[in-house]
Amino acid sequence: MEWVIGFVKQLYAAAITFPLLSFVVLWLGFYAIYLNKRKAMLLTIDVTCLLLFGAVAEKLISVFSFSFAYYFLLIVSLLLFGWFGNLQYRKRGKVNSKKIISVMLRLGFFVLLGCDLVLGAIQWFL
Template sequence: MEFIRNSLGVLSVLPVLPFVLVYGIGRFMKLEKRRCLFLAMDVTTVFLLLSVSALFNNIFDSRFGFFLILLIVLIGAGLIGGAQNRLKGQIDGKRLFRAVWRLSFMLMGAGYVLFMVVGMIKYISQTM
């Protein structure tokens, strides 16, 4: 149990690792590149969610990071679902979930880089 907890901790701190691992395993299994990329994005989104919320909480000394990200994702789902409903007259739940999940990957990837830089600057300024 300790090994699983430590592994999840490392993968959450460095969300690039699960991306590289899943993509590498997929390519090793001879899956097409596009499918490997999307699978790696889907798996990494979970670790980015944990990591970005922890970085947010650390930088802003709060406990609201996870809920803020969840709120943004739900608002995005509502906007995309509304657009789907206007354009096609119905909502395709599978496509909606996939679109929101992959957009979350993109936004949280950018948030991870931003919060990592801000966190390092904050840490360095506190130690000086």
């Protein structure tokens, strides 16, 4: 059982070290399963966003010695979830959590990808 946990840890470490490579591999896998480019792209963005969450947190820790990076990103995500929920409630009168989560994952993908690239450049120059 320990080798399974070790393998998962190594796989996760490799995935957050190279998130764009993970994006391509995941897209190819989802496209092979669903044979639908749009669905494969959306699922890949959702999964890669979770990988980017870990990658950005680790780069914040290594570049700025920001020890509570995971908690900071989690708090910002929860605040944005509440803000999007408030906007949706004011517009429609009800909250659709599934739609809010999908919007946050897709918007978070682009924001976290930008943060990952900027932090990677800073880390490379230091």
